[in-house]
Amino acid sequence: MKDVNVVALCVFVFFFLAVTVMGFLAAKWRRAENENSLDEWGLGGRSFGTWVTWFLLGGDLYTAYTFVAVPAAIYAAGAAGFFAVPYTILVYPLIFTFLPRLWSVSHKHGYVTTSDFVRGRFGSKGLSLAVAVTGILATMPYIALQLVGIQAVLDVMGVGGGENTHWFVKDLPLLIAFGVLAAYTYSSGLRAPALIAFVKDTLIYLVIAVAIIYIPIKLGGFDAIFDAANDKFTANKTGGLVPVEAGQWTYATLALGSALALFMYPHSITATLSSKSREVIRRNTTILPLYSLMLGLLALLGFMAIAAGIKVENGQLAIPQLFEDMFPDWFAGVAFAAIGIGALVPAAIMSIAAANLFTRNIYKDFIKPDATPAQETKVSKLVSLLVKVGALVFVLTMDKTVAINFQLLGGIWILQTFPALVGGLFTRWFHRWALLAGWAVGMAYGTIAAYNVSTPKQKHFGGSSAEIPGIGEIGYIGLTAFLLNVLVTVVLTFVLKAVKAPEGVDETSPSDYTADAGDPGVSTELPKVGAGTH
Amino acid sequence: MSEATTGKQPVITPVRIVIALCLVAPFVAMLWVGSYAKTEPLLAGIPFFYWYQMLWVLVSTALTVVAYKLWQRDQRARHTRNGGEGR
Numbered sequence: 001m002k003d004v005n006v007v008a009l010c011v012f013v014f015f016f017l018a019v020t021v022m023g024f025l026a027a028k029w030r031r032a033e034n035e036n037s038l039d040e041w042g043l044g045g046r047s048f049g050t051w052v053t054w055f056l057l058g059g060d061l062y063t064a065y066t067f068v069a070v071p072a073a074i075y076a077a078g079a080a081g082f083f084a085v086p087y088t089i090l091v092y093p094l095i096f097t098f099l100p101r102l103w104s105v106s107h108k109h110g111y112v113t114t115s116d117f118v119r120g121r122f123g124s125k126g127l128s129l130a131v132a133v134t135g136i137l138a139t140m141p142y143i144a145l146q147l148v149g150i151q152a153v154l155d156v157m158g159v160g161g162g163e164n165t166h167w168f169v170k171d172l173p174l175l176i177a178f179g180v181l182a183a184y185t186y187s188s189g190l191r192a193p194a195l196i197a198f199v200k201d202t203l204i205y206l207v208i209a210v211a212i213i214y215i216p217i218k219l220g221g222f223d224a225i226f227d228a229a230n231d232k233f234t235a236n237k238t239g240g241l242v243p244v245e246a247g248q249w250t251y252a253t254l255a256l257g258s259a260l261a262l263f264m265y266p267h268s269i270t271a272t273l274s275s276k277s278r279e280v281i282r283r284n285t286t287i288l289p290l291y292s293l294m295l296g297l298l299a300l301l302g303f304m305a306i307a308a309g310i311k312v313e314n315g316q317l318a319i320p321q322l323f324e325d326m327f328p329d330w331f332a333g334v335a336f337a338a339i340g341i342g343a344l345v346p347a348a349i350m351s352i353a354a355a356n357l358f359t360r361n362i363y364k365d366f367i368k369p370d371a372t373p374a375q376e377t378k379v380s381k382l383v384s385l386l387v388k389v390g391a392l393v394f395v396l397t398m399d400k401t402v403a404i405n406f407q408l409l410g411g412i413w414i415l416q417t418f419p420a421l422v423g424g425l426f427t428r429w430f431h432r433w434a435l436l437a438g439w440a441v442g443m444a445y446g447t448i449a450a451y452n453v454s455t456p457k458q459k460h461f462g463g464s465s466a467e468i469p470g471i472g473e474i475g476y477i478g479l480t481a482f483l484l485n486v487l488v489t490v491v492l493t494f495v496l497k498a499v500k501a502p503e504g505v506d507e508t509s510p511s512d513y514t515a516d517a518g519d520p521g522v523s524t525e526l527p528k529v530g531a532g533t534h
Numbered sequence: 535m536s537e538a539t540t541g542k543q544p545v546i547t548p549v550r551i552v553i554a555l556c557l558v559a560p561f562v563a564m565l566w567v568g569s570y571a572k573t574e575p576l577l578a579g580i581p582f583f584y585w586y587q588m589l590w591v592l593v594s595t596a597l598t599v600v601a602y603k604l605w606q607r608d609q610r611a612r613h614t615r616n617g618g619e620g621r
Contacts, residue, residue: 079571085587086564089594093557096598222579241573242583248567256565286602289595296588300580 004158005324011333012157012340015203019196019341020184062204064149064343066295069404072315074302078233079243081404082299083254088292090259092285099263100278101425101513107273107522108512114269114421115361121424123504124432125365130439131417132361135266136387138414139354141398141406142265143391146347148316148403150177151395153336156320171396178392185348185384200345203338211335212297215326219307225300228307249473250465254408257479260418261411267346267353277517314401351391355384399458408464412450412478416442419482419489425513432504434492442485449477549608556601560594 065084073081102117111117114135119128154173219225226241233240243251262268275281305318308325312318323335359380364371371379394406420435455462468475515522563569564587573581 079583082584082587085591089560089564089587089591092594092598093560093601096557096601223576224579226579226581241581242571243567245568245571248571251567252565256561282602282605286595286599289591289598292591293588296584296591300584 005156005329005332007329008324008333008336009157009159011330012153012336015199015334015337016180016340019199020180022196022199062201062208062291062342063346064146064152064339065404065407066298067339067342068149068152068316068319069145069407070295070299071302071305071319073402073404074299075305075310075318076302076315076402077238078229078240078303080247080251081302082296083251083258084299085292085296086252086255087258087262088295089289090255091262092289094259095263095272096282096285098422098425099272099281102269102421103273103275103278103281104515104522105425105508105512107517108515109508112270112273113266113357113360114264114417115357118417118420118424119361119365120507121428122420122430122432122435123506124436127420127432127436127439128361129366130436131420132357134413134417134439134443135264135357136354137390138410139266139350140387140390141394141410143347143350143388144394144398145403145406146343146350147174147177147181147391147395148400148406149343150180150340151400152314152316153320153340155314156317156324157336174392174395178388181344181347181351182385182388184344185351185388196345200338200341203334204342207335207338208294208298210327210331211301211323212294215301215304215308215322218326219304222300225303225307229303232306246474249468249471249475253468253475253479254465257415257476257482258408258411260482261415261478264414264417264421265350265353265410266357267350270353270356279516316400316403347388347391351384351387352380354387355380355382358383398461399455401457402455402463405461405464408476408478409450409461411476412446412464412481413443415478415482416446416485419486423489428506429493430489431493431496431501433501434489434496437492438485438487438489441488442481445484446477446481449481453477547608549604553601553604553608556597556604559597560590563590563593 070081070084073084075081105111105121106117109116109120111120113132115128115132118131119125151173154176159173159176216222216225230241263272272281275284301319301322305322308322310318310321310325312321320336320339324332327335359376363379364376368375394409398406416439419430419438423430423435449466450464451460453463453466454460464477465474466477466480467473468480570583570586573583575582577585
C-alpha cells in the first residue's frame, strides 16, 4: 500500500465537504422558497441563457467516463479507445432528428419517462414495463463506472486500495465512494442545484485546461508523446496508434451503438424533456458538439500517461496517477476533486432517474396505483439506494480494469428499447407484441453474448464485442442485438397484422409530435415525480 | 426529417434533402474507419487518425448549424404559407 498524499487528500476532502454542505444548504433554501418547485436538476435551465445552459450541460457530460474510462482505454489499447470521439460526434445529429418529437409529445401528454410515452403510444403496459426495467438495469453499470472513477482517485491518493492487501483495505475506496454517493443523494437529491454545478464545472474546466496544455509541454510536445506510445504498443504487440484492419468494424460499431444508446438512458431523457422548448434542443445540438473536442483532448491523456512512464496494473489508475506525478500536490488535489465530484453528481442524477422510473412506471402502474405522494417519495428513495447497491454488485463482480465495459454493457441493454421509442416517435406501424418480442430477443442475445466474452482476468462479461453472425467481423454486441431486435419486430409485425392481432389504443395524434411551447395544450412544466423533488 | 406537414406542401423538398445530407454526412465519414486509419500526415506531432476525427467535431458542428438554420427557414416559410397552421 502506498503512502497517503496528505496535501492532495486535504484539498480533495475540502472540496468534497464544500460541495456536500452547499448541496444540503441549497436544498433547504430552495424548499423554503418554493415547496412545489419542479424538477430542478435538468439544469437545462428555464431561467438560464443559452451560454449558461451550455456551460452547465457540458459539465454534465463530463463524468468518470470522460475523465477515467476513456483515457484508460487509450492507455491500455491505443487507438481502439478513441471511438468515444466519433461516438459523441454522432450523438448530435441523432438528437437533432429524434428528440424534438419526443419533447413535443411528452409536453402535450405529460409524459416524464420513455415508459410513459411507450404506454401512451402503443397502449401496452407490458411494453412499458419492459422499457422501465431495461432503463433501471442499464443504469446500474453506468453508475458502477462512476463508482470506479471515485475509487481510482481515492486509490491513487493512498486511501486503501492496492492489489495484495486485506480485502477490506483493498475495497475501502470503493466502500467510501459508495457511502458518499448514498449520503449525497439522500441529503440533496435532485435539488442539488445550479450552485453545485457551477463549482463542479469550474473545477472540471480548470483541470481540463491545465491538463491539456501543461502536461504536453512538460512531456516535450505531442511528437514525443506519440513516439513513446508507439514504442510501447510495438514492444507489447498489443494495440497501436491506428486501429488495425480487423479492429475497424469494432471501432465503427462501438461508436454507432454508443451514440444510439446515449439518449435512451432515463437520466438523459429527463434532462432533454426539461428544456424550455423543442427549439432549444435543436439549438443546443449546434453548440454541444464542441465538448467532443475536449473529450478528444482528454482521451489523449492516455498516451500522455504512457509517455510519462506511468506503469499501473489497473488502467483506471493511469490518469489519476498521471495527475499526481505531473501536478504539484495541491493542484493534484483539485484535479482529484474535479474527477470525484464529476463522478458523484452524475451518479446521483442517474440513480434518482432510475428510481423515479421505478416509482412511476412499476410501483404506481403495477403495485400500488393509489400510492400517496409520501409513499412515492419513500419508494423512490429506497429504490435509488437499491440501484446503487446493484451498481456496487457490478463493480465487485466485474473486471474493474476495463471500466469502459461497464458503460458498454449498459448500452447493450438500453439499446433494446430503441425500436419501441424511436420507432414509436415516427410511426405506429410496429405491433406492440412484436416490439415486446423483439426486445426480449435483443435482451437475451445481448446478455448471453456478453456473458460468453471471456478475458484472461474474467470468465464472463469480459468485454462488449463479439463476432457478428453472418459477417464474421468483431463488432459491438449491443448493435448486433439491436439489429436482431429490429428484424424480429418487423417480421412479427407482418405476421401479427396478417392474423389481425388486437392493436393497443394510441392516445397520441400526429400533430402532438410537432407541437411547441406556446401551442394550445402544451405544458412547459411536466408533472413531478418521486423523490427528486422532495 | 419527416415532421408532419399540413396542407398540400410536399414532404420532400430540396432544402430538406440538404438538411438530411448535413445530418447523414458525419455518419458516413465516421463509420468509414478505413478512410482515416493511418498516421500520416502528422499535424503538430498528432497522427492523422486523431486530428482528423477532432476536425470532424468542428465539421459536424458546422453541418448541424447549417441544418438548424435551414430547418428554421423551412419551418417559417411553411408557417407563413399555411397561414399559421402547421409547424
